[in-house]
Amino acid sequence: MSVAVSTLDGADLLDAYQAGQSSVFVSPRGTLLAEGVHSEVNTSGLADLPEQVAAVFGTCGHPVRTVIGAVPFAPDAPARLVVPRRLRRAPVLGAAPAVPAASAARESLPPIPDPGYVAAVARAVEEIQAGVYTKVVLARALRLAAPGFDPAPVVRALAxxxxxxxxxxxxxxxxxxLLGASPELQVARHGRTVSANPLAGSIPRSTDPAEDARRAAGLLESAKDLHEHTFASEAVAEGLRPYCRNLRVPSEPTLTATPTMWHLGSRITGEIVDPDVSSLALATALHPTPAVCGTPPAAARRAIAELEPFDRGFxxxxxxxxxxxGDGEWAVTIRCATAGPEGLDVYAGAGIVAASDPHAELAETTAKLGTMLTALGVFNVA
Structure with a gap:
């Protein structure tokens, strides 16, 4: 990856991040700080995105040959991808400063009433049982007033x-x-190695160690959650198979932990066949996965449009x-918020299958919202 030489470490790059003037992306491989905009990728949707990015690389005449940014849920909505004026990279973050325990703070969140969401899940379960589709991911959005909000401290706290x-x-x-902390890798390519980590099947964590362990063990044995995870894992494997050889797909999921949730995850790896297939091309081939949309995708998209009373945006x-x-890393944009002059929009979703219970899915989305609400310092939501 072409980057400007920097002596800063990951903490320094996080400190240098300024919302509105730069973008930052932190992964297990390191921290990237993109400052300013040299070129922007102009595209009307997902279909031609990899080609448009390649065209920008070929014509921008800039030593930084990397794009950073976000792609929305809707396939016909414009992405926000830019070649920055300066891009700095640092190793993985070192020791963390003292931060509150997100899981403990999440436990103090009261239930967030949302009768509309409960009704939408109940309708989705009826349609699944009637054979209209097999799975759909239904999301919730909270609007928070936030005059003068600065995303930078929240991004640092999440990192x-x-x-x-x-x-x-x-x-x-x-x-x-757009700010957040996603546990889910859509796809990464580093040299010839391709990896993905679909997550589907979740349960809120507990601050009581014994109860937390019981929930984790129960998730590994939950027929409903294992069924949901199978949809996501198989879809990602099928999406990658045309581009990869030696594709390794776990026979059973393992646990992935965040401070607020336990998830079922499958680490899928393979070797790229055609070196001209970029990480972005792989990501667009997989988007959207059943973990954020459903199956079959077309029917799930229609259900989302009918049952969610908001535009998902990014x-x-x-x-x-x-x-x-061709290298790169793309995470699924979950556990996130969009901050702007109109306020903060915070999002979370849950996978709905035939065995879903509407009130349990409400509790799951409340726990997932807890990641961002805790980072934002919001503990009481009407």
Whole structure:
């Protein structure tokens, strides 16, 4: 990856992040700080995105040959991908400063009433049982007033707090920022190695160690959650198979922990066949996965349009970077918020299958909202 030489470490790059002037992406491989905009990728949707990025690399005449940004959920909505004026990279974050325990704070959140969501889940279960589709992911959105809000301290707290494997603060332009901490890797390519980690099947964590262990063990044995996870894992494997050889797909999921949730995850790896297939091309081939949409995708999209009373925007899209060599990392845009002049929109979703209980899905989405609400310091939501 082409980057400007920097002596800063990951903590320094996080400290240098300024919302509205830069974007930051933190992963297990290191921290990237993108400052300013040299070129922007102009695209009307998902279909031609990898080609448009390649065209920008070929014509921008800039030594930084990397894009960073976000792709929305809707396939016909414009992405926000830019070649920055300067891109700095640092190793993984070192020791974290003292931060509150997100899981403990999450336990203090009261239930967030949402009768509309409960009704939407109940209708989805009826349609699944009638054979209209097999799974759909239904989301909730909370609007919070936030005059003068600065995303930077929240992004730093998420990066240090272990709230997710992939932390991001992406400048969307117009005074808007996409921020969050996603536990889910959509796809990464480093050299010839391709990896993905679909997550599906979840349960809220507990601050009581014994209860937390019981919930984790129960998730591994839950027929409903294992069924839901199978949809996501098989879809990602099928999406990658045309591009990869030696594809390794776990026969059973393992546990992935965040401070607020236990998830079922499957680490899928393979070797790229055609070196001209970039990480972004792989990511667009997988988007959207059943973990954020459902199956079959077309029917699930129709259900989402009918049952969700808001535009997802960049929620349930993908966020990350790609360079001119084809390498890159793309996380699924979950556990996130969009901040702007109009306030903060916070999102969370849950996978609905035939055995779903509407009130349990409400509790799951409340726990997932807890990641962002805790980082924002919000503990009481009417």
């Amino acid at each position: 240090y707090g272990g709230a997710g494997t992939y932390t991001f603060g992406i400048d969307l332009g117009g005074g808007r920022t 929620f349930a899209g993908m966020v990350g970077w790609a360079d001119a060599d």
